[in-house]
Amino acid sequence: MSVELQKATAFIDRLLSNPALQQNTPLQREEQIIQFLGVNSRQLYPTLASQSFFPGTSWDKIYQLLIQALYGRVNETLYPGLENIVGNLDLSFIGLLRQQNISSENLKTDLFKYLKDILKNDSARREFSGVYTGLTYRIPDKYVDQCFERKSYVHFEISKVQKLKMGSDEVKNMIKTSLLLKPAVFQFVVAPRGGGGDFFNSFKQPNFTERVFQTIQKKVVGFPDPVISSAVNSNLSFLDNNRLEATARISSIINMMCKNIRPDMKQDKGADTAQKSWLAVARRNFRFYGFDIKIIDEFYKIAAENGW
Numbered sequence: 001m002s003v004e005l006q007k008a009t010a011f012i013d014r015l016l017s018n019p020a021l022q023q024n025t026p027l028q029r030e031e032q033i034i035q036f037l038g039v040n041s042r043q044l045y046p047t048l049a050s051q052s053f054f055p056g057t058s059w060d061k062i063y064q065l066l067i068q069a070l071y072g073r074v075n076e077t078l079y080p081g082l083e084n085i086v087g088n089l090d091l092s093f094i095g096l097l098r099q100q101n102i103s104s105e106n107l108k109t110d111l112f113k114y115l116k117d118i119l120k121n122d123s124a125r126r127e128f129s130g131v132y133t134g135l136t137y138r139i140p141d142k143y144v145d146q147c148f149e150r151k152s153y154v155h156f157e158i159s160k161v162q163k164l165k166m167g168s169d170e171v172k173n174m175i176k177t178s179l180l181l182k183p184a185v186f187q188f189v190v191a192p193r194g195g196g197g198d199f200f201n202s203f204k205q206p207n208f209t210e211r212v213f214q215t216i217q218k219k220v221v222g223f224p225d226p227v228i229s230s231a232v233n234s235n236l237s238f239l240d241n242n243r244l245e246a247t248a249r250i251s252s253i254i255n256m257m258c259k260n261i262r263p264d265m266k267q268d269k270g271a272d273t274a275q276k277s278w279l280a281v282a283r284r285n286f287r288f289y290g291f292d293i294k295i296i297d298e299f300y301k302i303a304a305e306n307g308w
Contacts, residue, residue: 007053008062008069016073023262025136026078027129033070037063071125078132079116085135086112089177093170097224107222114219115180124186127255131179134258139275140179143254144172146302153294157246164247171247174227178251181223181231184216209233237290249292253282253299256289276303 001009015036021029037044041059048054048062089111091104118124134140147154148168158164158171166174188211209232216228226245233244234251261274272280279300286293302308 004054004065005069008065009073011048011053012066012069012073025129025133025262026074026081027125027132028260028262030070030074031126031129034067037066075119078119081136082115082132083112085132085176086115086180090169090173091177093166093174094222094224094227096166096170097226102222107220110220110222111177111180114184117219118184118187121187123189124183127183127186130255130257130259131182133261134254135176135179137258139254139258140175140250141172142306142308143250143299143302144168144175146306147298150298150302152298154246154250154298157249157295162246174230175247175250175254177223177227178230178234178247179255181216181220181228182234182251182255184219185212185232185235188212188215238292239287239290244292246295249295252289253291253295256291257282273303273308275308276300279303 012033015033016029021032024032041063045059045062049057049059054062054065086108089104089108091102091107094102094107119128145168147158148171164171164174188208213225213228213232216232217223217225220228230245230247230251233241233248234255236244236248236252238244238249238252257275257278261278279296282289282291282296283293283300286296
């Protein structure tokens with residue numbers, strides 16, 4: 001590690017030690033620090049360009065050093081957590097889709113390797129925050145189990161429309177895999193520094209979705225087409241395409257809901273729970289996000305009934 005990177009890492013360590021960030025997941029902490037650096041760049045620059053840190057260095061160079069140090073530190077926690085998530089996947093659902101035996105360990109090894117590659121991309125990394133939080137706290141398990149018990153809209157869409165001949169455990173693991181691969185699409189979208197970019201217009205380009213699908217397919221050989229399709233389509237608006245798979249629609253909602261949720265944070269007395277509160281807002285703004293309002297409604301009732 002160079003002297004410059006050592007100094008950058010020491011500065012990032014101080015930011016990461018902030019008690020206000022301790023209830024956040026690794027990528028949530030990372031996002032908070034990136035926002036802090038962006039908002040406070042003018043105030044930070046005189047100090048960071050001083051003799052004690054990076055004398056005479058431009059802000060752009062300092063910023064890149066800090067981001068490199070931040071990614072390095074966050075990865076120390078993120079990668080083991082992600083490896084645990086992948087390791088706990090039950091991929092038996094693939095056998096039901098393909099009607100053949102599979103080597104789960106090889107598939108998990110390839111998946112974990114590809115996820116680390118995805119996380120090198122800034123935009124994909126930002127998108128991964130909701131995925132990681134949702135899977136760490138087993139959010140898909142909770143809602144899918146309830147949907148199978150209720151046998152209402154979501155269950156009908158999964159079993160009769162998408163025609164998945166699976167039980168709740170297999171569906172949960174398919175959605176988890178779909179979630180993990182969802183951010184891969186962001187590798188193919190060029191966005192300016194600071195986020196933004198014309199993401200949805202990328203999907204309107206001729207054959208864009210097909211090119212993305214084929215590229216992901218080559219990276220995770222052995223995962224069936226319906227899984228990759230669900231991952232890619234989870235980035236699309238249901239209002240623009242009402243043929244999107246139920247697993248894709250569910251993945252989209254869970255990812256967005258979990259981006260800023262902190263399940264370990266203590267709830268204020270009398271206040272709505274974080275998930276119920278977010279789903280209430282999503283009900284009003286489903287058109288903006290492109291969500292399936294009927295799934296949002298069912299999830300909202302589930303969250304309210306279970307105190308989530």
